[in-house]
Amino acid sequence: MLAPTLVAVGIAYVFPIFQVLRWSLFDVDIGGGSDAFRGLDNYRAIFGSDEFWNAASVTLRYAGGVLFGTLVTGLAIASLLNQPLRGRGIARTLFLIPYAMPLVVIALIWRWMFDAQFGVINYGLVGTGVFDARVPWFSQPSTALPAMIAIQVWRMAPIATVLYLAGMQNIPHELKEAARIDGASSWQVFWHVTLPGLRGVTASLVLLLGVYLFGRTFEVILLITGGGPIGSTENLALQAYLRAFQFLDFGSASALSSIILAVTLILALAYLRIAPKAAAT
Amino acid sequence: MTAGSPLRMPRRPRSGPVWSRWIRGAVSYLLLGLGLTLAAFPLYWLLVNALQDPSLRFEYPPSILPKRPTLDAFAGVFERTDIAKWLLNTTIVAGATTGLTLLIGSTGAYALSRFPSRRITVAGFAILITQMMPPVILMIPLYRILLTLNLNDSYAGLVVANFVFLIPVVTWLLKSMFDAVPRDLEQAALVDGANRLQVISRITMPLALPGLIASGVFAFIESWQEFVFARALIRNDDLWVGSLGIASFFGFRTTPWNDVMVAALVFALPPLLLFLVFQRYFVAGLTGGVKG
Numbered sequence: 241m242l243a244p245t246l247v248a249v250g251i252a253y254v255f256p257i258f259q260v261l262r263w264s265l266f267d268v269d270i271g272g273g274s275d276a277f278r279g280l281d282n283y284r285a286i287f288g289s290d291e292f293w294n295a296a297s298v299t300l301r302y303a304g305g306v307l308f309g310t311l312v313t314g315l316a317i318a319s320l321l322n323q324p325l326r327g328r329g330i331a332r333t334l335f336l337i338p339y340a341m342p343l344v345v346i347a348l349i350w351r352w353m354f355d356a357q358f359g360v361i362n363y364g365l366v367g368t369g370v371f372d373a374r375v376p377w378f379s380q381p382s383t384a385l386p387a388m389i390a391i392q393v394w395r396m397a398p399i400a401t402v403l404y405l406a407g408m409q410n411i412p413h414e415l416k417e418a419a420r421i422d423g424a425s426s427w428q429v430f431w432h433v434t435l436p437g438l439r440g441v442t443a444s445l446v447l448l449l450g451v452y453l454f455g456r457t458f459e460v461i462l463l464i465t466g467g468g469p470i471g472s473t474e475n476l477a478l479q480a481y482l483r484a485f486q487f488l489d490f491g492s493a494s495a496l497s498s499i500i501l502a503v504t505l506i507l508a509l510a511y512l513r514i515a516p517k518a519a520a521t
Numbered sequence: 522m523t524a525g526s527p528l529r530m531p532r533r534p535r536s537g538p539v540w541s542r543w544i545r546g547a548v549s550y551l552l553l554g555l556g557l558t559l560a561a562f563p564l565y566w567l568l569v570n571a572l573q574d575p576s577l578r579f580e581y582p583p584s585i586l587p588k589r590p591t592l593d594a595f596a597g598v599f600e601r602t603d604i605a606k607w608l609l610n611t612t613i614v615a616g617a618t619t620g621l622t623l624l625i626g627s628t629g630a631y632a633l634s635r636f637p638s639r640r641i642t643v644a645g646f647a648i649l650i651t652q653m654m655p656p657v658i659l660m661i662p663l664y665r666i667l668l669t670l671n672l673n674d675s676y677a678g679l680v681v682a683n684f685v686f687l688i689p690v691v692t693w694l695l696k697s698m699f700d701a702v703p704r705d706l707e708q709a710a711l712v713d714g715a716n717r718l719q720v721i722s723r724i725t726m727p728l729a730l731p732g733l734i735a736s737g738v739f740a741f742i743e744s745w746q747e748f749v750f751a752r753a754l755i756r757n758d759d760l761w762v763g764s765l766g767i768a769s770f771f772g773f774r775t776t777p778w779n780d781v782m783v784a785a786l787v788f789a790l791p792p793l794l795l796f797l798v799f800q801r802y803f804v805a806g807l808t809g810g811v812k813g
Binding site: 253255256257259260263316317320321323325328331333334335336337338339340341342343344345346347348349350351352353357358359360363367394397398426448451452454455456459463464476477480481484485490493494496497498500501504505508 | 545546549550552553556557559560561563564566567570578579580581582583585647649650651652653654655656657658659660661662663685689742745746748749753763764767768770771781785786788789792793795796797800
């Protein structure tokens with residue numbers, strides 16, 4: 241029937257997982273030689289390595305920063321777009337641009353904008369007096385990750401905006417009217433009526449974006465800093481990639497990938513317990 | 522508002538005196554403008570740099586408006602870089618991926634939608650899990666499979682890789698679309714004697730078309746910009762897709778900078794245009810899925 245196609249596709253995912261789990265226990269020889277069994281050595285090596293814990297810290301800060309920035313920005317823009325302003329149709333379209341641009345192009349242009357010597361961002365910051373000197377964004381650990389976070393927020397805000405806008409339009413007018421009649425200010429209406437109504441959207445966003453940010457996104461980082469000055473932008477996903485394709489240690493990469501998958505799974509399950517609204521999607 | 526009510530209450534301004542509303546309106550416009558600038562500026566900057574005379578590249582401070590604009594790069598980029606080849610390759614790969622994904626995804630999605638079983642919740646959760654996996658998990662086994670099939674370093678290999686990557690989400694999107702098409706319509710037709718295939722082609726598909734378009738656009742955009750698999754699988758220069766080509770410009774080596782910018786612009790244009798044209802469907806699909 242129609243379902244078998246689905247089953248065939250499922251194999252494309254199930255099989256790799258088991259393959260990777262198996263590999264994580266070996267010292268994989270991609271040259272075609274025999275793999276040497278190492279048991280849990282790969283895992284022990286990872287947990288004992290500084291790189292892993294550094295990457296874990298980076299991942300948490302990165303995911304947290306991007307999530308916060310994206311949600312706040314998305315909420316703010318959606319609030320603006322929810323008002324009957326003129327030209328908001330065009331505005332809504334323009335706000336979606338960041339999502340439609342290819343990753344490599346995003347990396348290219350943002351790298352240039354953040355350039356220490358010639359970048360327009362430094363030009364603006366120094367010109368308006370916010371900073372005294374041009375910031376070497378990607379050369380120092382303290383600014384590399386924030387810059388990456390900014391780029392990703394820019395890229396993901398459209399999704400949050402679209403979802404929040406739809407959510408806002410779903411909130412019954414009568415509720416807001418009732419609050420206003422009772423004398424609530426606009427801010428109070430927002431805080432006590434709109435925001436709670438958007439809880440479901442927020443829950444979904446945190447789950448979907450969080451999962452994505454935790455284990456999957458690393459292309460832009462790979463292209464711009466390759467892990468950043470002293471690993472300050474190396475998140476777990478990037479490290480897994482580097483272990484596999486730079487150090488050619490597939491066993492270690494598999495082990496790390498399994499860890500990432502397991503942690504993401506646990507976090508997602510825990511989250512679904514706390515916020516069942518996210519499960520509605 | 523009840524139509525035809527004899528007595529229309531005049532609408533009081535809801536939030537204070539007129540001047541306060543005026544200020545709020547102005548602030549809103551201001552903030553909106555600011556937000557728009559931030560959202561669109563990178564694209565604008567791309568354009569400015571593309572038009573700029575290459576000798577001005579290392580000028581500081583950079584000028585917001587193009588100083589000595591020249592269209593030279595737009596003409597020359599096709600000679601001086603391989604952008605044309607990359608565009609062709611990317612179109613082939615993205616197009617094939619989209620077609621394949623829609624075809625198989627819609628059959629699976631239709632099955633999930635019309636023949637409900639416990640499989641659905643399992644499938645939904647499984648899809649979420651697939652999105653949790655670092656791409657590396659998928660890549661290495663896939664690479665080995667393609668290697669044995671001698672498909673690595675070929676269009677087909679990349680298409681398969683992209684397809685595998687996209688199929689869970691696309692199936693999920695399509696299932697939501699199909700869910701939105703009322704079963705009663707199909708049932709009525711079936712009762713009237715139409716067979717399942719006719720029902721699907723005459724009734725379901727036209728109604729699900731917006732969703733199909735949205736999913737197709739999504740699949741196209743994602744496979745257009747796909748980078749990691751391409752880098753792992755493609756060695757042959759002739760098969761480079763756009764993302765690999767643009768990535769080769771990192772390090773600002775010898776290619777004239779405005780050429781680089783034009784190449785990036787040209788590469789970014791198709792998905793941007795597609796998105797802008799079809800964004801209505803896309804947004805509807807996205808929000809429809811969340812509402813469930």
